[in-house]
Amino acid sequence: MNSFTEENYLKAIYKLSLSGVQGVSTNAIADKLATKPSSVTDMIKKLADKKLVSYQKYQGVNLTKKGRDVAVSIIRNHRLWEVFLVEKLNFKWDEVHDLAEELEHINTHKLTERLDEFLDFPKFDPHGDPIPDKDGNIIQHKDITLSDLKTGEKAVVVGVKEHSKSYLNYLEQLQLVLGAEVEVKDIVEFDATMRILVNNKQVIISNQASKNLIVKKN
Amino acid sequence: MNSFTEENYLKAIYKLSLSGVQGVSTNAIADKLATKPSSVTDMIKKLADKKLVSYQKYQGVNLTKKGRDVAVSIIRNHRLWEVFLVEKLNFKWDEVHDLAEELEHINTHKLTERLDEFLDFPKFDPHGDPIPDKDGNIIQHKDITLSDLKTGEKAVVVGVKEHSKSYLNYLEQLQLVLGAEVEVKDIVEFDATMRILVNNKQVIISNQASKNLIVKKN
DNA sequence: AAATAAATTTAGATTAGTCTAAAAATATAA
DNA sequence: TTATATTTTTAGACTAATCTAAATTTATTT
DSSP states (O other): OOOHHHHHHHHHHHHHHOOOOOSSSSHHHHHTTTTTTTHHHHHHHHHHHHEEEOOOOOOOOOHHHHHHHHHHOOOOOOOOHHHIIITTOOOOOTHHHHHHHTEEEEEEEEHHHHHHHHHTTOSSSSSSOOOTTTTOOOOOOOBBBBOOOOOTEEEEEEESSOHHHHHHHHHHHTTTTTTTTEEEEEEOOTTTOOOEEEEEEEEEEHHHHTTTEEEOOO | OOOHHHHHHHHHHHHHHTTTTTTTOHHHHHHHHHHHHHHHHHHHHHHHHTTTTEEESOOOEEHHHHHHHHHHHHHHHHHHHHHHHTTTTTOTTTSHHHHHHTTTTTTOHHHHHHHHHHHOOOOOOOSSOOOOOSSSOEEEEEEEEGGGOTTTTTEEEEESOOOOOHHHHHHHTOOOTOOEEEEEEEEEEETTOOEEEEEEEEEEHHHHHTEEEEEEEO
């Protein structure tokens, strides 16, 4: 069995390798986990001993098949628990991350599968992130963001790239939740600030905000 | 915040003090937690520093108000999760203890209260143990067991004093689950083995088994 | 009440995970 | 291509929780 700490490292490495880099750097992991590079080096050695990552000094790490499986199964747990918290316990989408962060480590095959069934096999979590299936297959977002749209284009909100409480809270106030229909009315050339229509209401949104909102064109 | 380990010590001390002893002994705690007396002494000192227990060398420990509150709230969590696992995820009553043992430490007021509401404020867990309310009040069983009954008496099963998988499994095979009606037909004088009626079926049950089955007389 | 047994505590060591500070390797710039 | 900056690793120390073995205290016998 792996400790919570080991699991968190694997998850961090998994997420960092999604961007396609060959060899995730020590510093990047330290940043993500709010720890020090020296601690990361220590842990990486341990994970390498357990064949969860492959590692060569100074060259960064990559997950092995075994390591990836563990990471994906934790992400599966995390996202299923988020669905549970929002759909069954009526939490809001900006409240569930930290709780799911703890629940995800209760990693029993049977519990996960029962939960999945209880929730009726959801495909996405409350932030639009895809939930890996029980074999570890995961649909990756195409990642078209609101900021990619041109004036006049219409789309539907399907996810977010930033999960902070403040961002999610802000989106909710603008009614920019999953499933919301948006239409771009106007784009400021200087800084790409957008004027858009959400539920027939005009909203002004910065590039910083629009580039973190994943949409699907109509 | 308290660590999982600290919480497990508090829970163990709470359960051991239910029998009414003044000063729970180091050895008893070590037994309960499958650890060594010397480790217990170390932890007790730490808990005493945090004002969670009162402790005098060689005299055993007692929970303070603060320590009792923590212990009861963990027990509340544990039992609510057990209800969830059995009623919502269709686990059997002999499967839920270990999972609840992990879930109980995710100790957020809001989560507990939402779960309680979702489950419609249950009063007992799947083993018949009372669930403390949100103020920490807990109904204590009167603890009449099947072994206390005399020939001819009828009763209903309301709980168990022993939570091992093998015992719970055995009971289920005999249909001796919560709510089952029993009638004592015959008691062997020598070893108190009982012949009883459960759902009109005859069952022979040892004293070892009958004294761990909590019942309520009709 | 002295002798023995049992329970409890102390002393010192161990493991997991972390840290700081210094050393080594790699990347970047002049 | 030598010098400088950045990244990564090593060395050594720290904390939480545990352990073994020895010492101490309390309880039980005789």
